[in-house]
Amino acid sequence: MRILLIDVNCKNSSTGDIVYALHKNLQKEGHESLLCYGRGDACDEKGIYKFANDTETKIHALLTRITGFTGIFSPLSTDGLIHQIKLFKPDLVHVSELHSYFVNPGKVIKYLRANNIPTMWSFHCDIMYTGKCGVAQNCDKWQRGCGKCPNLSHYPKSLFFDHTATMYKWKKRLFDGWDKLYISTPSLWLKNRVDKSFIKPKQIKIIANGVDTSAFKPVKNAKEQFRQELEIPAESKIIISVMPNFNDEIKGSHHIINLAERLINIGANNVYVFVVCKKGNLPNKLPSNMIVRMDGDSPQKLAYYYSAADVFTLTSSFETFSLTTAEALCCGCPVIAFECGAPETIYAQPYAKFLSYGDVGGILNLVLEELEKPQDSKTIRRYGISNFSAKNMVNSYMESYKLILNEKE
Template sequence: MKILQINVVYKKGSTGKIVYDIHNVLKDKGIESIVCYGRGQKPNGPDEYKTSSELLAKLNNIKSRITGLEFNGSFFATIKLIRILKKEKPDIIHLHCINGFFVNIYWLIAYLKKSGIKTILTMHAEFMYTGGCGHAFECEKWKTGCGNCPQFKEMPSYLFDRTNRAWRKMKLAFDGFNENLIVTSVSPWLEERARQSVILGNKKHCTILNGIDTVNVFHPCDFSNIKRDLKLTDEKIICHITANFSNEIKGGKYIRELSERLKDKNIKIIVVGNTDKNLKLPDNIIDVGRINDQNELAAYYSMADLTVITSKRETFSMVCAESLSCGTPVVGFKAGAPEQISLREYSEFVEYGDLDALERTVHEWIELKSTVVNVIVEKAQGYYSKEKMCESYLTLYKELVNKSE
């Protein structure tokens, strides 16, 4: 059995790490594994292919801003990718996030459909059934064909609303691609949405949760050095993880407002991962910036009494899985997937934007960690482990291969 995975990045970002984990588990089991990716570092081995140059990807990005079709470019990179597929002749192709201007998605899907290659499409975002946007939020136009998009300027085109054409092109690519395709979603919430779509609704679906390294990384660990460096003593700690605090979708403004409500309390809010260096934050918020060491990230989770999620939409929530695996409860706004994939006994989610409810929930949970940490870790370590994720995909691979024999 030979498996070939395709993703926009490799070894970095949430999806890149997932691809890396699956790749290594397959090799450890003696299964031939190939990875193709479009963006980032150069490949290190014969089983890794980078299929697009950064220059070509940037040019395709610019082109999409003019044409309004994000997935329609990447002519030369797509030719290269298809040549690799023909050369390697995998039994199964596993698609992850294939946005990022490194491949013509319509062309690739049409090729896989015509060639009869067994294919798994893992949904990490919504764009494969919306035809364009990664988060549809409350909009339901993707159920009927898009067009007159209320947020098209936040998508590829600055000038033209091409959302209906993009939707139709995606539908055409997937039409008839049934028997050899399985659509997996990273949360029950995302699977339910995919099943409602015209583009993917009639395919075979299942859910496989994302997995993390709960053995070597995300588990309770020593944080004394961090606490000393930040000059923390007996304060209660709230952890908020975000790559962009100012991004409205990630809800940084609610953390600001929450901090104002907590300013007279012996509580510090630690913001981890933010890349916006021009932020001016209240005194009870400590912005530690971007962290590249995952073990250090686990130490921040371990130090916190509570993790707060304020995103408007999440299709999974690595933050939720990582925090709980380190023994720290999670509270936040309902955002789609987090309230479904969390350990419900050790997390609570309130209606989006309801700061009164969020503040009340923070006060209720921030004192509880010490009494439940061991139970949280025991349950989370198995539930979110990358081993469980990889075994689920391996079962699916074998099912597909056996079906063709």
């Protein structure tokens, strides 16, 4: 097989990790693989190519804010990607993410369709069937036709103009009648959203996202070492939350702060809230029991943090899978979370427990209950490995590639 993979990132972010795992497995099995990506540092490995120009990406983001249009710029980067597709002559193209200011998806789709190239597209968010929103949340205009968008200030941000009706129609034209399109989603919940959209692929398959269980595993003595590192009592309990950006409202850092304040108010002086994020501007004052660390690029370091914690909390308002939940479980850490879309339909009790979104008091009560129990990290990890390993994910994608190509023949 000759498979060309496309994503925003490579070896960075959840989707970047997924395409990299697929690329390495394809090479390992003797197939030819080319991984093309648009953003992040250059990767000097065989079969990996960064096609986007960083300056052009910044211009694309600026023009999106000024004009209200997105995904129609980056001509040089887009031509660079199409040139790689022409040179590689893939049997199948697997698209993971084709947004984030680095490419014109319309030109890429037209090329794939014109050349009758079977295309598997992994949907991880709403962006390809909405006027612009990556996360439509409670808005359902995309089921009928966008316009008068209530979320213009959300990614991808427009400062002045609402062209969501025009972009919705543009995307609909791009996808209408595409008979070589196969879609995967990480959850039944997201599949149901795609089913309600204008996109009608030949097939939609559910393939759960997977984590590298050789990296995300319980770390010996992490609890003792981390408490020494933080200079807190050895018997202290730690609640962990992991998010890419502390200031992303969807990820709910304000709920984490609220949780920390409630712990102080009830006198739970031996319980600390630890937040790991890659970026963000922190408030001038955080609760005294709350620790925020800008980190998270290394799976091994994240595994150390998950292993050191007693419970993981997810306070997002919208998730199509939640890879951090799978990571925590594979490290043997139980989960307490808000209902936020897909996670409550994916992760089973007693390993993960869910409450109505915004019920911080309920989260507090469940966390306190969990902290009183002995932690059965081995059982939790077994559940994580059996359901959310990268190996399972890769095998499912490989099977899908072969079925699609056999159908082609």
